[in-house]
Amino acid sequence: MLLDSGCTAIAYETITDSLGNLPLLAPMSAIAGRMAIHVAAYSLHKNSGGSGILFGGVPGTQPAKVLIVGGGVVGTNAAQMGIGLGSDVTVIDKNMSRLRYLDEIFGSRLKTCYATLDSIEEFAVEADVVVGAVLIPGSTSPKLINRTTISKMKPGSVIVDVAIDQGGCFETSKATTHDSPTYLYENIVHYCVANMPGAVAKTSAFALNNVTLQFVLNLADKGLKEASYDNSHLRQGLNIHAGKLTSLAVAKAQNKQFIPVLDAI
Amino acid sequence: MLLDSGCTAIAYETITDSLGNLPLLAPMSAIAGRMAIHVAAYSLHKNSGGSGILFGGVPGTQPAKVLIVGGGVVGTNAAQMGIGLGSDVTVIDKNMSRLRYLDEIFGSRLKTCYATLDSIEEFAVEADVVVGAVLIPGSTSPKLINRTTISKMKPGSVIVDVAIDQGGCFETSKATTHDSPTYLYENIVHYCVANMPGAVAKTSAFALNNVTLQFVLNLADKGLKEASYDNSHLRQGLNIHAGKLTSLAVAKAQNKQFIPVLDAI
Amino acid sequence: MLLDSGCTAIAYETITDSLGNLPLLAPMSAIAGRMAIHVAAYSLHKNSGGSGILFGGVPGTQPAKVLIVGGGVVGTNAAQMGIGLGSDVTVIDKNMSRLRYLDEIFGSRLKTCYATLDSIEEFAVEADVVVGAVLIPGSTSPKLINRTTISKMKPGSVIVDVAIDQGGCFETSKATTHDSPTYLYENIVHYCVANMPGAVAKTSAFALNNVTLQFVLNLADKGLKEASYDNSHLRQGLNIHAGKLTSLAVAKAQNKQFIPVLDAI
Amino acid sequence: MLLDSGCTAIAYETITDSLGNLPLLAPMSAIAGRMAIHVAAYSLHKNSGGSGILFGGVPGTQPAKVLIVGGGVVGTNAAQMGIGLGSDVTVIDKNMSRLRYLDEIFGSRLKTCYATLDSIEEFAVEADVVVGAVLIPGSTSPKLINRTTISKMKPGSVIVDVAIDQGGCFETSKATTHDSPTYLYENIVHYCVANMPGAVAKTSAFALNNVTLQFVLNLADKGLKEASYDNSHLRQGLNIHAGKLTSLAVAKAQNKQFIPVLDAI
Amino acid sequence: MLLDSGCTAIAYETITDSLGNLPLLAPMSAIAGRMAIHVAAYSLHKNSGGSGILFGGVPGTQPAKVLIVGGGVVGTNAAQMGIGLGSDVTVIDKNMSRLRYLDEIFGSRLKTCYATLDSIEEFAVEADVVVGAVLIPGSTSPKLINRTTISKMKPGSVIVDVAIDQGGCFETSKATTHDSPTYLYENIVHYCVANMPGAVAKTSAFALNNVTLQFVLNLADKGLKEASYDNSHLRQGLNIHAGKLTSLAVAKAQNKQFIPVLDAI
């Protein structure tokens, strides 16, 4: 077990920034959001079990209807790509300020919708592609789209569950791999690959280095102790040190003793 | 009667250009196409009998679905304005080259559809606004949308019949005036104002002067005879001269004697 | 009187959000801002008494010059639509950060101007359309454009006073209705309809539901007392309860006794 | 053999339009051009053998460099999608008018380059993706990119050979299938699927119907003989009738007797 | 003299293409049109004698008003750059089809105006920058803007005369050089550099090579005689051969004997 090893463990996903966000997660969310559209376009092909619709259509035919559930980093990046490929994109979210912002930057190229269980279902059953982009940091994703809704969708439609690493936000999702990325359930193509960014390892490595570099330099320059004292954001990431559990959340979840970072180092 | 008056009559609508188009009609078509969207937005208001949908919606709500039947000058101008107001616009036409061009200049902001009687009906019954923009120069407009389709449209939807001056392209259209521009039929708001550009007289006058000026200068500089010899496009517009009928089309239609322009002047 | 009725009164317009904004007013402002452009385009028509300019012009003619006084939610939405229709839009405001943001998202399609009494007058007398979009929450609108400036405007120009519900920001504004929306004063078309969003009741209802739903669910789930304790934003909206006046502002304005919400419930 | 069967054979690919183009090929070219970008994005993934670059990158990382060889229908559609996904697209062509048009409609989002053997090689070896989009109707594609150039490209780069149905425009291309779409050669991922539009059968069917419908109606209304007399474009498509070879090109290529359509029917 | 030298002289500016255009002039026009905006922005600086306006302004201030006289290749390229820098651009032209096309591709970012002597003057006196972009191939430019209009322009405004190589289209223009590019006349900064593209020699060389290469290869492959027989466009460029004058236009202008190319070679 990690505690017994005596190691110092810093978790990317709990490092914060001055706005309270999780800056080391953002690039992976951006990558997954953009990839979601690539793989959706590909999964609509007949040989993936899809309906055989071309994502953006061609003049004289209809483009795919795309529903993006969640307008955060994942959803915004998915929307940008979906619009770019010429599809008919709707972003659905409960955060009205966010929808207003998306409307300001994308204008008439994007539709937005306020999220209720009813509106999610209504749009999902009309959609050719649904991207599940609701991630709640540090907790299991809510099941926003249930089996019944899935069963009402048009055969050959595609769902991409970007939240699969946290349990998924479709009731019918099960994690898949890059080698066998999709399965059919109720005639709906499910793309539920865990660790989506792994497929674009080169971009992912650069994107992650960009955000971690300052912390690495901080540690290298000052050593763990001083760096932890000086940088509260880094400190939020320090979960284990010298056999002590310094993450309150983990301590509570595992019913173990919690020792604050500044006492532990 | 005009013939007896001995006047020289030049008809704007039969003057041609080097591409075989009718350049003196184009500006009025552009104006009518753009106005069609203004008046559609206004006619959707409750107090016009409309469904009370805001044309472009606001973040979190759905914009109006707009079907533009015909992708020529009228339709292109209507599309440009409809997109500008943030609505969900589809242009339907049989001319695939035209649809491809519209796709190239408007990209993902516009949908296009190939026109068949079926596809027109299918889109019309889903639309909040239908703009009839099919004008066949010198002939009566085809009735592209019939009473049955109108009766299947959503109550409070709006039709704008830009072709009303040539008989209209909706079966249920009857010409109206700027003072009383709309009527309800089958709960559909009908905007069928004859001479739409009259409402924006200032812009119309400038737009028309822009295209007629060269012909006026030609006549003023050279006199009718020489101008007619030199300028075959102007000659196409000369319908009556000194009691002689110089338009073949009119002569046939009225079963009168036709005398070529160059013999008449 | 409301106090005597013993009712519990929650005012939409005093509910806050975490940024100190008034989230239940924003959707109505967005609607009014967008409608302002529709009605301005319509009011420029000759039969409304307007100058007969087509809002966005057509190739070869000049578009309308539009001045939007105020770059908040109303003004931003009006700008988005005004640009979309191809007019020549200037937003005038004293908030430079806001002007910079508008410049970033609209780029070369929008002009911005710093607001002084002089600059407002200078632009107003050149404009074909002036939209008054300055609303100060909970107080009377300042009269930014006075009678003298109005009298210098071009005949047939249009003003749209979106602030009319709070007294209006033109000195010459008087509230009108959707049935008789405009009047001429000094040859300027005044559109001063109170409750503009009423004309698009369907969109307004959805937009309002989107922002109120969470508060309604909160009340339904927890009851008034617990919801008020837990949700400080909702608490800001609770103005009257069980015969007690719980709004400090109202109490002051009416010189009545003020009782804090948490004491009253 | 077809001739012996006595059938009447109309070839889609030789029907013309009034501009001398081949209108029944255009929709398939548009589809293949758009798909080329989808499959390129997918083929860059590690598990396809690609370099692991995300097609459009994310903020802070570099997008893929995309070279599109040919700026016709295929290339324009590929460019539109490549730009939409945020990649760094260059279209290379010898037709300067075409490059100018692409510059006018795509502006600063697209780079264009004049095609010479040198410039093609220079850009290809720098590219992450090369789309071969040069189709010469009725003849074998020229091999624009040879084995040597391919061997200089960066490992893990992707080529998509849209011209594979006519022999391909990369020297190293061999036709593949939708079930096994790519192979590695010199560490370059080759996507060379014959009949690309087959994967999006639904969109392809609609797109093809849109352009063929008028000819079908023509034949149904008038019968073969009259339709062939009246419609010279349809006549160009009529290759075999009643055991006679009515296509001059095929007759020459196969050294058989040619009989003009109007003599044969 | 050239004739006596016995040389074969091919003139770039008389080579045609299949549309009757002069393809070897187009790239230089594109370069000059784009440069016109760079140098105008620079010439507005105080130390060039300009009015000290920033070309595109900054938020809260007004951008330069730019009038582009002529909407051909020069004018379109100038418009594209002027819009890109955020200025308020109007293109003025007599060709309505061209104005319509510019409106379609630039939308609400560009204003267009029909050219008359009156409208040119009206816009010029309001402008901060006027670009003269009217070139009539093979003839002297018309003086579209006369001394009187220049004298009414605002002090410190800038004119850029792209037509100076053909005599200029401002009455007050005199050719200048890249080393001393501007002079003040009536307080207006005149930029009238002959051979503008010379300043960007690298881009000019590539652009010119792109369009001449095919003719050079043609000559190299086939020799002059066969190339002239086969390629009518090249033939239009052949003005002198073996002491014979093969250009009809030059022969007429100089009152010399004309010998057709095909007789001379």
Next chain:
Amino acid sequence: MLLDSGCTAIAYETITDSLGNLPLLAPMSAIAGRMAIHVAAYSLHKNSGGSGILFGGVPGTQPAKVLIVGGGVVGTNAAQMGIGLGSDVTVIDKNMSRLRYLDEIFGSRLKTCYATLDSIEEFAVEADVVVGAVLIPGSTSPKLINRTTISKMKPGSVIVDVAIDQGGCFETSKATTHDSPTYLYENIVHYCVANMPGAVAKTSAFALNNVTLQFVLNLADKGLKEASYDNSHLRQGLNIHAGKLTSLAVAKAQNKQFIPVLDAI
């Protein structure tokens, strides 16, 4: 010396706003950022010693590669103009949130890169133009690009050092003037004009008035004492009063006695 004069000195550059920014510096940064692109385009000309590349290229040739070091106000404005002129722009910065925002508003028209010493060098040596846009308020600019990197750049490339007023961010920069704006060093054109906005004095004056006016009115209305009490932002700007040094930073730097504003007035 200022202190002895007994004057009251208010420094524009230390007045703050509610976000902690320096609002009186922002307009000059915006101006300098936009001008940086104008002067870069001009400095690329042969007669300035530049490489002779046209900033945005023309169809068929390559545009300039532009590296903007710093994505703040200066860099964002430079990027907007650089994109507008059709060049290939990369913004490099360490602030990932800022890069994400730039990506959202500019989309596929802009590239962004995370700043490290390595990445800055790598992009600089490939660039045709490098804009140094890193200003650290109240301190000397860091030398982000050193002599070695400059010596590796392509001959005729251009650097614009917007930070020259604070010492410059290129190691080889020396301040120049508007009359002699550039010098060659290692064959690189250096544009290092101090007080760039001086060249566009008219726009600069308006832009500065826009942001200072409220403080001037404040002082005029209330007098220094009351204005200083009421307005903490103004107070931050008050550096000297009645012989007392009221700026802590200046007092420290000059080792003099510091007296708080509220004690001094």
